[in-house]
Amino acid sequence: MSTTTLRIEELDDRVVVTLSRPSARNAMNAAMVGELHDVCAALEERPRLLLLTGDGGTFAAGADIGELRERGRDQALRGINSRVFDRIARLPMPTVAAVDGYALGGGAELAYACDVRLASPSAVFGNPEPGLGILAAAGACWRLRELVGASVAKQVLLAGKRLDAEDALRFGLVAEVAPAGELLKRAHALLDRMARSGALALRLTKLVADAPGGHPIADDLAQAILFESADKRDRMDAFLAGGRS
Template identity: 90%
Template sequence: MADTLRIEELGDRVVVTLHRPGSRNAINAAMVRELHEVCAALEERPRLLLLTGDGGTFAAGADIGELRERGRDQALQGINSRLFDRIARLPLPTVAAVDGWALGGGAELAYACDLRLASPAAVFGNPEPGLGILAAAGACWRLRDLVGASVAKQVLLAGRRLDAADAHRLGLVAEVVPADELLGRAHALLDRMARSGTLALRLTKLVADAPGGHPVTDDLAQAILFESDDKRARMDAFLAGDRR
C-alpha cells in the first residue's frame, strides 16, 4: 500500500499519481522508495507508464526538510538520481502529464520520462543553486539534451522558469492541453503507442537512448525484430489491407 502515490493498473499501462497533500507533492524518501517499487514491477512485467501529480501540481521539488539533513554520504548515494535513471531506463515508454509546478526534483522527474504533456499552468524550473546545491538528479545533462545548452544554462544558472508555452516551443513538451483534458490526452498518446509492437517499442527505445549511436546497434535490433512473429503478423495484416 503506497502512502505517497496513487497507483492504477490498466492492463497495458500503469498510472502513477504523486500524492502528498499539503506538500505540493514534494519528493521525499518514502516517495522514492515507492517509485522504486513501481519500477521493479515494470521491469518484471513491462508496461507503459503515465506519471502525473495530484491537486494541480506535478511536484514542487524535493523535500527540503530532508535535503537539509543530507550530507556527503547521502549525495554520493544518488538517492534521487538513481531513481530517475531507473525510470529513464524502463523497458517501455513513459509519459509525464504535468499540471502546475514541476520544480527542482519534480522537473528532473519529468525530464527523465520519454515524453511530456503539459497544461497551460505548467512551469518547469531548477532553482537548486538558490538553496546552495545543484540540480544533481539529471537536469544538468538531460535538460541540455532536451532543449539545448543555452536554454539549459538559463534555467540551471540564471533561474529561468519555462512556462507551458516556452516548454512547447522549445520541444520540452509535446503538447499543451487544458488541465481537464490533460490525462485524457496522455492516455490517447499511450493508446497510440500501445498499438505498436511491444518488442519494437522496447528495442526502439533502447537504440534511441544508446549513447553515440552506431549502425551495428540498429542492425542487431532490426535482426531480432525481423525474426519475430509479431513483425510477420503485422506486415501480413498490412498487406491484406489493414492500414491502421
C-alpha cells in the same frame, strides 16, 4: 502495491502513477523515492507503458527541503533521487509525464527523465537548486541540455529561469499543451497510439534511441531480432491483406 505517497492504477498495457502528497505540493521525500523504486521493479518484471502525473494541480514542487537540509556527503554519493530517475529513464517501455502546475527541482528532473512530456497551460518547469546552495544533481544538468539545448538549459540552471507551458512547447520540452481538464485524456490518447505498436518493437526502438553515440550495428542487431518475430510477420501480413482488399 501498498503506498503512502503515490496512487497507482494498473491496466493491462499501462500503469498510471499519481504523485500524491498534497499537503506538501507533492514534494519528493524518501518514502516517495522508495515507492517509485517499487513501481520500477514491477515494470521491469512486467514491462508496460508508464504515465506519471501529480495530484491537486501540481506535478511536484521539488524535493522535500526538510530532508535535503539534513543530508550530507554520504547521502549525496548515494544518489538518492538520481538513481530512481535513472531507473525510470531506463524502463523497458515508453514513459509519459503529464505535468499540471509546478514541476520544480526534483519534480522537474522526474519529468525530464520521462520519454515524453505533456503540459497544462499552468505548467511551470524550473531548477532553483543553486538558490538553496546546491545543484540540480539528479539529471537536470545534462538531461535538460539534451532536451532544450545548452543555452536554454543554462538559463534555467544558472539564472533561475522558469519555463512556462508556452516556453516548454516552443523549446521542445513538451510535446503538447492541453487544458488541465483534458490533460490526462490527451496523455492516454498518446499512450493508446504507442500501445498499438508492437511491444518488442517499442522496447528495442527505445533501447537503440537511448544508446549513447548511436551505431549502425545496434540498429542492425535490433532489427535482426524484430525480423524474426511472429509479431512482425502477423502485422505485415495484416497490412498486406488490407492493401489487397
